């Protein structure tokens with residue numbers, strides 16, 4: 001049967017990668033030994049990170065490599081170019097190689113890698129089964145093929161924090177109301193030509209029909225505390241400002257797109273405008289007061305990892 005490659009066009013021309021780089025806090029030192037264990041990796045393994053974007057996950061896995069190596073591929077030339085520069089800056093270019101390749105038709109020969117993984121890649125493909133079969137093809141027999149998945153059916157935790165500005169409690173309330181309507185009623189997985197049939201929770205079954213054995217599901221959660229003193233203040237402030245700006249843009253866009261659904265659930269334009277106004281007040285507060293702030297805003301999310309053996 002012909003492969004549906006319609007998602008390729010979208011990803012080849014995608015410009016913005018700052019969101020990928022900002023996810024690096026999801027991967028902590030503490031978790032690396034568990035990732036190694038679950039993904040079937042040792043410091044000597046030859047590993048593939050599929051749909052690597054700018055290489056955040058490949059870099060994370062490579063840090064503890066001895067004579068092992070991580071290859072990453074992505075269909076987007078801009079992501080790979082940025083990622084290669086980043087590897088040089090971090091002195092990781094001996095341990096990681098990035099290349100442009102199409103996951104539906106990889107340039108690698110059969111049975112090359114000890115382990116093949118990806119972070120939120122299979123889910124963006126218009127034909128996830130074809131994409132997974134390609135990953136299995138390039139994995140050695142006995143190697144682990146895995147997908148790390150950020151599920152949309154469990155929304156991220158967002159605690160806006162105990163901010164001292166007026167309207168902070170109202171912000172938390174309106175924010176929760178909007179996210180609830182969006183995630184429960186308005187969100188559709190259609191924006192990126194993704195497969196409707198193979199949603200994330202069905203991946204263990206998808207692994208089975210693609211011929212993988214000993215399929216397991218592992219939990220992986222992350223949190224980020226904007227008051228974490230171990231991290232540089234400028235990094236935390238920048239991340240939070242970007243989050244707020246992204247929220248303002250994203251909430252406005254999705255309201256415009258799904259207005260009828262929001263109205264059906266009594267989320268009117270006045271509520272939207274007030275929410276945006278409060279997010280702007282928060283942005284202003286964070287811009288000017290972050291150094292002495294102890295509002296303890298934090299975010300968290302649940303991911304899971306499906307693994308199978310070839």
Ligand SMILES: C[S@@+](CC[C@H](N)C(=O)[O-])C[C@H]1O[C@@H](n2cnc3c(N)ncnc32)[C@H](O)[C@@H]1O
Nearest residue numbers: 011020051052053074075076102103104119120
């Ligand atoms: C949600 S992003 C995840 C990026 C990266 N793994 C990360 O977590 O930062 C999905 C990635 O898959 C890539 N992609 C989509 N279709 C692809 C294909 N057919 N071949 C290779 N990469 C592809 C996109 O360009 C994008 O970088």
